[in-house]
Amino acid sequence: MARLVVIGGGAAGMSAASAARRVAPALDVVVCEAGGFAAYGMCGIPYFLGGTVPEAEGLLAYPPSEFRDRRGIDLRLHTRVTAIDTCARQVHIAGPGGDGPLGYDAAVVASGAAPVRPPAPGLDGSRVFTIRSLDEAIELRRLLEGGTIRHAVVVGAGYIGLEAAEALVCAGAEVEVIEALPRVLGNVDEPVAELARAEMERHTRLRLGARLGGVREGGGWGALTVMVDGAEIGTDLVVVATGVRPATDLLIRAGAEHLPDRSVLVDASMRTSLPGVFAAGDCVALQHRVLGRPAWIPLGPAANKTGRVAGTVAAGGAAAFAGIVGTAVVKVFDLEVARTGLTLAEARAAGLAAAATDVVSRSRARYYPGAQPLHVRLVHTAEGRLLGGQLAGREGAAKRIDVLATALHAGLTVTDLAALDLSYAPPFAPVYDPVLAAAIKACGLVASPEPAAAGGAGWPAVTLGG
Amino acid sequence: MARLVVIGGGAAGMSAASAARRVAPALDVVVCEAGGFAAYGMCGIPYFLGGTVPEAEGLLAYPPSEFRDRRGIDLRLHTRVTAIDTCARQVHIAGPGGDGPLGYDAAVVASGAAPVRPPAPGLDGSRVFTIRSLDEAIELRRLLEGGTIRHAVVVGAGYIGLEAAEALVCAGAEVEVIEALPRVLGNVDEPVAELARAEMERHTRLRLGARLGGVREGGGWGALTVMVDGAEIGTDLVVVATGVRPATDLLIRAGAEHLPDRSVLVDASMRTSLPGVFAAGDCVALQHRVLGRPAWIPLGPAANKTGRVAGTVAAGGAAAFAGIVGTAVVKVFDLEVARTGLTLAEARAAGLAAAATDVVSRSRARYYPGAQPLHVRLVHTAEGRLLGGQLAGREGAAKRIDVLATALHAGLTVTDLAALDLSYAPPFAPVYDPVLAAAIKACGLVASPEPAAAGGAGWPAVTLGG
Numbered sequence: 001m002a003r004l005v006v007i008g009g010g011a012a013g014m015s016a017a018s019a020a021r022r023v024a025p026a027l028d029v030v031v032c033e034a035g036g037f038a039a040y041g042m043c044g045i046p047y048f049l050g051g052t053v054p055e056a057e058g059l060l061a062y063p064p065s066e067f068r069d070r071r072g073i074d075l076r077l078h079t080r081v082t083a084i085d086t087c088a089r090q091v092h093i094a095g096p097g098g099d100g101p102l103g104y105d106a107a108v109v110a111s112g113a114a115p116v117r118p119p120a121p122g123l124d125g126s127r128v129f130t131i132r133s134l135d136e137a138i139e140l141r142r143l144l145e146g147g148t149i150r151h152a153v154v155v156g157a158g159y160i161g162l163e164a165a166e167a168l169v170c171a172g173a174e175v176e177v178i179e180a181l182p183r184v185l186g187n188v189d190e191p192v193a194e195l196a197r198a199e200m201e202r203h204t205r206l207r208l209g210a211r212l213g214g215v216r217e218g219g220g221w222g223a224l225t226v227m228v229d230g231a232e233i234g235t236d237l238v239v240v241a242t243g244v245r246p247a248t249d250l251l252i253r254a255g256a257e258h259l260p261d262r263s264v265l266v267d268a269s270m271r272t273s274l275p276g277v278f279a280a281g282d283c284v285a286l287q288h289r290v291l292g293r294p295a296w297i298p299l300g301p302a303a304n305k306t307g308r309v310a311g312t313v314a315a316g317g318a319a320a321f322a323g324i325v326g327t328a329v330v331k332v333f334d335l336e337v338a339r340t341g342l343t344l345a346e347a348r349a350a351g352l353a354a355a356a357t358d359v360v361s362r363s364r365a366r367y368y369p370g371a372q373p374l375h376v377r378l379v380h381t382a383e384g385r386l387l388g389g390q391l392a393g394r395e396g397a398a399k400r401i402d403v404l405a406t407a408l409h410a411g412l413t414v415t416d417l418a419a420l421d422l423s424y425a426p427p428f429a430p431v432y433d434p435v436l437a438a439a440i441k442a443c444g445l446v447a448s449p450e451p452a453a454a455g456g457a458g459w460p461a462v463t464l465g466g
Numbered sequence: 467m468a469r470l471v472v473i474g475g476g477a478a479g480m481s482a483a484s485a486a487r488r489v490a491p492a493l494d495v496v497v498c499e500a501g502g503f504a505a506y507g508m509c510g511i512p513y514f515l516g517g518t519v520p521e522a523e524g525l526l527a528y529p530p531s532e533f534r535d536r537r538g539i540d541l542r543l544h545t546r547v548t549a550i551d552t553c554a555r556q557v558h559i560a561g562p563g564g565d566g567p568l569g570y571d572a573a574v575v576a577s578g579a580a581p582v583r584p585p586a587p588g589l590d591g592s593r594v595f596t597i598r599s600l601d602e603a604i605e606l607r608r609l610l611e612g613g614t615i616r617h618a619v620v621v622g623a624g625y626i627g628l629e630a631a632e633a634l635v636c637a638g639a640e641v642e643v644i645e646a647l648p649r650v651l652g653n654v655d656e657p658v659a660e661l662a663r664a665e666m667e668r669h670t671r672l673r674l675g676a677r678l679g680g681v682r683e684g685g686g687w688g689a690l691t692v693m694v695d696g697a698e699i700g701t702d703l704v705v706v707a708t709g710v711r712p713a714t715d716l717l718i719r720a721g722a723e724h725l726p727d728r729s730v731l732v733d734a735s736m737r738t739s740l741p742g743v744f745a746a747g748d749c750v751a752l753q754h755r756v757l758g759r760p761a762w763i764p765l766g767p768a769a770n771k772t773g774r775v776a777g778t779v780a781a782g783g784a785a786a787f788a789g790i791v792g793t794a795v796v797k798v799f800d801l802e803v804a805r806t807g808l809t810l811a812e813a814r815a816a817g818l819a820a821a822a823t824d825v826v827s828r829s830r831a832r833y834y835p836g837a838q839p840l841h842v843r844l845v846h847t848a849e850g851r852l853l854g855g856q857l858a859g860r861e862g863a864a865k866r867i868d869v870l871a872t873a874l875h876a877g878l879t880v881t882d883l884a885a886l887d888l889s890y891a892p893p894f895a896p897v898y899d900p901v902l903a904a905a906i907k908a909c910g911l912v913a914s915p916e917p918a919a920a921g922g923a924g925w926p927a928v929t930l931g932g
Contacts, residue, residue, distance in 0.1 A: 011897070041831060041833060041892065041897070043831070043890070043891060043892055043897070044831060044833055044834070044892050047833070047834060047892055047893075052834070052835060053833045053834065053835075058833040059833055061832075289887075299890070300890050300897045301887065301888065301890045301897055301898070301899075301902075302887070304897050304898065321885075322882075322885030323885075323887075324887045325887045326887070327887045327888060327889045327890075328889065328890075328891075329889040329890065329891045329894055330891055331891055331893045331894070336894070338889055340887070340889070365507060365509070365510060366527075367507060367510055367513070367519045367524040367525055368510070368513060368518070368519065369518060369519075396865060398889060398891065398893075398894035398895075399862060399865055399866055399888075399889060399894060399895065400865055400868070401889050402866070402868070402869045402886070402888045402889055402899070402901075403868045403869060403871075403872050405886060405887050405888055405889065406869050406872040406873055406876070406878075406886055406888075407872055407876070409878075409882070409885070409886050409887065410872070410873070410876035410877075410878060410882075411876075412872075412875075412876060416788075416875070416876075419787075419788030419789075419875070420868070420871060420872055420875050421755075421767065421768070421789075421790045421791045421792070421793045421806070421871050421875065422767065422793060422865075422868045422871055422872075423793045423794065423795040423804055423806070423864060423865060423867045423868055423871065424509070424765070424766050424767045424793075424794075424795065425509060425794075425795045425796055425797055425864065426507065426509055426510045426513055427513075427797045427864075428795055428797070428802070428864040428865060429864075429865065431477070431507070431509070431766045431767055431770050432767070432770065433767075433868070435868075436767075
């Protein structure tokens with residue numbers, strides 16, 4: 001019987017295994033997962049830590065029995081893959097799921113991404129956490145529930161750091177966030193990041209431009225002492241959220257082509273350069289439709305979709321992934337911060353002559369109670385090509401970004417954007433939706449706003465009759 | 467000095483006047499408004515009635531002085547236009563703003579829409595209201611504040627009827643809604659309308675398939691008696707919300723071409739068939755990008771946009787309106803109901819071989835507290851052409867419709883839709899956004915789902931190299 005081996009039981013791996021099973025009911029599908037859980041919502045970990053999600057089991061999309069008994073997937077937990085031998089078409093595994101070689105006809109590598117720890121001493125202690133796995137999160141949650149954690153330090157103010165900080169505040173800790181850069185949220189431009197910074201400062205102590213010197217056990221007023229720029233902070237625990245890197249050692253050792261950041265290159269069917277080896281999820285670079293080249297942006301939706309494509313094709317079916325536009329959203333306490341496409345900084349780094357248009361509109365009609373300011377930034381060329389957008393506000397930002405994501409997917413211009421027929425009722429938007437308001441302003445900045453273009457392509461020559 | 471006369475001081479008229487002033491600072495801009503208010507948010511009237519918006523002035527985008535003193539617009543309130551003479555290029559006006567002819571070089575007719583009253587006796591009484599003008603709404607609000615209104619009857623269960631019913635409940639009345647059709651919200655398909663019906667029944671008494679016999683003063687337990695299908699309902703006031711018709715008598719008497727529903731035809735510059743006469747707002751038929759022909763769908767956003775286009779072009783500038791896709795949203799108590807494009811019924815009425823795909827997903831990740839069911843309906847052809855969509859739920863429906871509105875504007879297929887890179891974080895959506903879930907299901911129903919098509923157009927031939 002032909003065998004598919006899936007390496008990694010996260011969203012991508014379990015999507016691949018499930019898709020393969022659907023396509024090829026007779027295929028032997030083996031999933032090797034190094035940790036103790038499969039198919040859980042990694043993005044939910046901060047909400048489990050903070051107690052918003054009461055039980056770890058709540059994060060499991062399905063229990064292991066669903067895969068083993070109902071889907072006929074041979075899910076092997078605590079089982080590591082130590083090598084891929086593409087000549088012999090076998091992987092080497094170790095753990096309770098088996099030790100030694102395991103042959104495959106096709107393999108899907110969904111090994112994800114691994115946390116990066118800064119080069120400072122003491123980050124391997126027992127009260128220093130990353131929150132990249134549910135196993136580790138359960139341990140941290142147990143510590144938080146012990147009632148001894150009064151103070152916590154989060155290292156890193158990217159979106160995971162901010163979510164971790166919020167979780168720790170929800171769990172009752174006083175939180176201090178340390179960030180080496182002079183700002184938070186490096187994946188949005190500064191005017192938008194500034195709103196997130198202000199929101200963080202309402203709930204935590206924020207030290208920007210601060211270098212972590214190291215962590216040592218014991219000290220004045222906590223279990224640990226964190227050294228920052230010569231100062232010492234007594235704390236009860238440390239969460240390191242200084243980013244992740246592709247967990248692609250296996251693939252690269254086997255010879256897979258990859259980007260300089262070590263994310264692995266795949267085609268639209270998720271085939272790597274290795275024969276019979278597919279890859280999906282947070283370990284791969286994906287075609288970025290705005291950049292026009294592969295980019296590594298590890299996020300949940302693409303992990304699910306690329307897993308499904310990889311499993312389908314690996315099992316003999318047909319599927320293709322259409323690429324990403326770089327959409328992401330994060331809740332920062334009571335603020336929603338969303339982005340898609342390229343930021344102004346990213347566009348300029350890519351060599352594009354980009355400009356940004358900002359408006360501050362409202363989430364509801366001016367006269368409707370509860371309207372919140374909504375900041376919209378559009379990034380575009382002088383000719384009006386839409387390159388990206390960002391939104392921030394206390395309501396209406398998170399999913400409004402999807403209009404811009406859809407516009408980017410379709411290649412719309414800011415003139416097209418200004419012409420969209422977006423929904424309106426006083427409780428939900430101003431009559432000119434904030435996205436339209438930004439687009440109208442951007443249209444005023446683009447070169448040669450031709451009236452014909454302003455009308456879009458949809459209206460044929462005038463027919464005044466019947 | 468050249469003169470522009472604008473007929474109607476609503477959203478379209480005041481947008482036209484303001485745009486004309488910007489384009490041609492020397493132009494004499496006269497606005498004749500039959501009522502006592504200009505530039506108010508008509509869509510906000512239900513929220514003023516219910517007390518959500520405390521003061522009528524809150525609905526005014528600007529006070530009259532803004533137009534008269536700051537924008538140099540000659541705004542004449544309580545001034546009716548009784549005729550347009552296109553040969554003499556003059557309108558005839560009556561009221562405090564002048565009596566007799568007023569010459570123009572260009573005219574913009576923004577006369578809006580007028581309520582239709584069913585052919586039943588007694589609907590002209592003093593306690594029978596339509597809520598199409600702020601003047602009338604102020605009178606009704608005064609009555610509601612008098613503390614004597616314990617019971618109200620709303621005739622009509624379209625979106626205005628539902629908003630009026632909610633407003634009257636907010637104002638403290640017990641409300642009964644009478645609708646001749648066997649269902650509410652004729653502008654969405656039945657599975658979605660059914661959710662609105664259930665929500666209405668939580669808060670009001672709803673009589674569907676009920677014919678209004680008439681209204682008479684006095685009776686058993688209220689100021690009025692409403693006759694419905696032989697029964698009698700005692701009530702304190704009646705709101706008639708049985709639809710509107712284009713207020714185009716002036717234009718049609720002057721010879722303007724129009725649709726059978728009496729909405730006036732215009733080109734993309736908002737020119738009517740009459741020389742020098744433009745029209746904008748709720749009185750015009752607009753190019754419907756999905757139908758490919760003009761359609762009359764009177765709503766606020768297009769009124770603002772078409773007013774701006776008409777005023778710009780009438781004053782010598784260049785602008786064009788890109789058309790509509792039929793997007794609308796309504797709050798029904800705690801439910802959001804949104805639609806865009808064509809419903810299944812509308813698509814079939816237009817002769818399209820359409821199908822509908824329904825999913826019930828959630829507004830947040832499954833494990834995130836507060837997730838609400840979200841009903842998504844996609845309307846599409848067997849080949850996957852997207853024709854429309856509907857959404858209903860307690861959160862996340864109102865603005866999520868804009869993804870579908872954008873997709874319709876861009877001409878995307880359900881396969882394109884399934885490939886969109888929409889935002890995800892557990893508080894805001896499941897990892898497969900409900901729109902994606904519906905599109906993925908619809909893809910399974912379309913003929914010949916080619917894998918290349920599934921990938922979209924954005925990913926060129928595979929290049930596995932650095």
